[in-house]
Amino acid sequence: MREMDSFDRVVEHLCRRKLQAGITELENYLLTYPQLTGLDKLSAIKVDYELMAEYWKRGAKDPEREQVYNQLLHRLYMLTMDLKTTQLYRSNSFWSYVYQRPRKNSMEWGLTDARNKLEEFVSDLAMLDLDPEHVRKVKKDELYAKHQEFMSAFYDYILTSSMWSESVAGQYVDILTSPTIDSNDQQLLVSAITLSALKVFDVNKMLSLLNVYRKSTDMRVKQRALVGWALTIDNDKKALYPEMQQALIEVCADETACQELTELQMQLFFCKNTENDQRKIHDEIMPDIMNNGRIKMTQKGLVEMDEDTLEDILHPEAAELDMEKMEQSVTRMANMQKQGSDIYFSGFSQMKRFPFFNELSNWLMPFYANHPAISAIWNNEKGRKFLHTMMKMGAFCDGDKYSFVLAFDQVLSRLPEQMVRMVENGEAAPMPLGGMVDDSEQKTPAYVRRMYLQDLYRFFRLNPMRNEFCNPFDNSQNYLFFQHSLFASTALQERFLEVVSFLVKRQQVTDASRVLGNYPKEKDYQYCMLKAHILQLKKMRDPFSEKSWFEMALAMKPNDKKAMVGLARSLYSMSLYDKALEVYKQLLIDSPESKSYLLNAAICMVNLRQSEEALKELFKLNYLYPQDMVVVHVLAWALTLESRYEEALKLYGQLVVQEQPFSDNFLNYGYCLWFTGNIPEAIKAFRRYLEMEENDVAKLEKAFLESEQDILAQHQISDGEIQMMLDAVTA
Structure with a gap:
């Protein structure tokens, strides 16, 4: 527009x-x-x-x-x-509706009045204890219903509020840190401010979230505020609002804040990676769990169900194998969850179509049993213990808890009566697929933050109106806040390389480069190593730069094995085999039995046409590791160069019948056959090489006319013969 x-x-x-x-x-x-x-x-x-x-x-x-x-x-x-x-x-019709709804009937939204209503709710709840029990329940339901309606409107009002002044921001901070206001209300309002500031950057909304994080004594409010201000920082506005810099310097002076920001950055990565994790669960883990219908999960672990079948008699070992595979799959899923993966996203994504989620505020509503939409279900005697146990044990975010309760109400009548009775009688307990989460862990800031991030992720991925909002998970300017130069002048810079290392290990090259580019300190050893590794991971490799960074690392930390190995690889990729060999020989002084160093040194020797010397090490490696086909491949090529064709052909016989042979196996096999005069078989081998290289004839020509030209010349193969071989292979 x-x-x-x-x-x-x-x-x-x-x-x-x-x-x-x-x-x-x-x-x-x-x-x-x-x-x-x-x-x-x-x-x-x-x-x-x-x-x-x-x-x-x-x-x-x-x-x-x-x-x-x-x-x-x-x-x-x-x-x-x-x-x-x-x-x-x-x-915009959607935003027009959201804007008008809390303002209909000329409703006033003075913050003093709003605060009074929030505080009255808390005091009215406390006063219910004075009423008889039969009266208390009716009043309680009415009170929660009325308050829920008010909070939903207040949420929409904040979401569509205009730019805040410092005075307004201060009043909101007072409301969100007051001990006289319900924590659930404060958490919900923090989320409304976050969405509003993501839609349009407002420095006073962002700073209000930061101040709530610093001042609140409620851990759940505090963690929502942390997520809010970290995601709503706008680095592009730093010249317009220089006060952001000072605020970040002050908050990052706290070691706990730096630790939580670092954890948050890593947790945001796991959120972004949710869809990849879901594919892994769907394709690799769930089939093993679902296919083993004879096994059930209880609080004591996996238990085989008694089924006297013919299959059990004929194949008694199958049950044990099924149990083992299922245990491995469940353990794998539990480990993914512990590392930070959102293992329930796919399963619960289909449960966000209840009318409950038509209300914007409900997507980020803290879970509480008295919510008018679920209180009747929660207090239903039938299945009550089953439901409460699942909610207590499972690592479900708030939105998924609401989904589970609503779905449970629909399927309760279809649950096997025996299952419900066993749970109600305490004979068995349901076990979430990700395993039970200890109550003490659920009270940690990291866990609370992770669950809230999962709620946010579901909102931005599943809400029908998600395109009307600014999705921080799709925008690196929001998600990757460690790249903001605003943090480069704070104590958080000490954590930059930790995050870079985390991203490098997960192959996130672009994001790792952005964070590393924000590192303001003098280049140190770890910086140089990470820079070199990032260059190695890039598809367009730059071995010259890699070499320089590894050399800088070695200058700071002489004889460091990691830097030496990296330098040797860079030298090898630059075809500087003699220098790479020197580095590997230095490494072998301290680790003379290292398989990796011995093999790489031998490969350098072969490329330097020192095959006779290389054979001494290769025979030794082949004896120690007879099943290692990489060793066999290098040994076969070294024997070929030494004209020991009969020995080489025996090894190629092993290589070309592998389940997944390398294309170079056939290239070198073709050379060996060619050198022995077996032209027809050599043509077949070269053709197989071309098939595996997607018929890249130029690649074969380069091998004949450049890479191995000296070897072909040593075996008296003329240029004319080379051309005839190319013609025969491509015919």
Whole structure:
């Protein structure tokens, strides 16, 4: 939309601190659309700017000039964003509905009144203890129903609120850190502020979340606030709002904050990787679990069900194998969960179609049994113990808990009566697939944060209106907050390399590069090693740069084995086999029996045409590791170069019948056959090589005319013969 482009251009000017250009851009837009309000506010900003500029031109000294300039930048930014959202609420039916709903009937949203209602709810709940039990339940249900309606409206109001002033932000911080307000309400409001600040950056909303994180004594509120301010930082606005820098310096001075931010960055990666984890569970883990219907899970572990079948008689070992495979699959899933994977996403994604989730606030509503939508189900005597046990034991996020309760109500009548009775009588307990989560673990900040992130992920992936929101998991500017230069001047920089290492191990090259590029300290050993490893992981490898970084690492840490191995690999990839061999020989001084060093040294010797010397080590390796086909491959090629064709052909006989042979097995086999004069079989071998290389004839030509040209010449194979072989192979 043209108007959105205009708003974005204004913001671009402001981020570059070009106030006059921003004023002109917005003025031209408002003059084009005179029906819009805002021209009077813009005129006030323009007058103030011109007045300040006039005094400046006269040479007047004003120590507060920079502060006034910043205030004008902020006023113009807030006006621009308010105009942008106003246009959105007018032109978009979804946002128009969300905006109008809490404001219907001229409902007032003064924060003093809102706070009073939040506090009255807590006091009214406490007063219920004075009523008789039969009266208490009715009043309690009415109170929760009324309060839920209020909170849903309050949520939508915050979500569509205009830009906040510092005063408004301060009032919200007071509400969200007050001990007289219910924790569930505070958690929900934190989520509303987060979504609002993700939609349109508002520094006061972001800083309010940061202040709630610093001041709150409620761990669940605190962790939601941490996620909120970390995801809503806008690094592009650092010149517009320099106060962000100081706030981050202060919060990161706390070691606990740095630790939690580091954990959060890693947890966000696991959230982003959810769909890959689901494919692994669906394709590799669940088949083993579902195919073993004879096995059930109880609190004491996996138990085989008694079934006197003919299969048991004929194959008694099958039951044991089934049990073992299922145990391995369940353990694997439990380990994935412990590492941070969202193992339940796929299963619960189909349970987000209940009317319950038509309400925006319910997607991020903390789970509480008195929610009007589930209280009757939760307190139903039938199946009650089963339901409560599952909710207590399973690592389910709040949204999945609501889904489970609603789904349980629909399937309760179809559950085997025997199963329900066994659970109710305490004879057995249901066991979630991911295993039981200890109560003490569920109370840790990391666990609380992980569950909340899973709720957020479901909102941004499954909500029917998800495209109307800014998804932080799809935007590296939100998800990868460790790349923000705002953090480079804080104590968090000490954790940068830890996150880079985490990402490198998981092959996240682009993200690892972004974080490493934000590392401000002088290049140290770990930095150099990570830089080199990132270059190795990139598809477009740069061995010269790799070599330089490994050499820098060695200069700081001489004789370091990891750096030496990396340097040797880089030298090898540059075809500097003689220098790579020198490094491997140094490594072998301290580790003379290392299979890896011995084999790589032998490969360098073979490439240097020192095959006779290489054979001494290769025979030894082949004796120690007869099943290692890489050793066999190198040994066969070295024997070929030494014209020991009969021995080489025996080894090629092993190589080409492997289940998954290398294409080079057939290339070298073809050479050996060619050198012995067996041209027909050599042609067949080269053709098989081409098939495995997707008929890349240029690759075969390069091998004949460049890579192995000297070897062919040593065996008196002329250029004409080479061309005839190429013609025969490609015929």
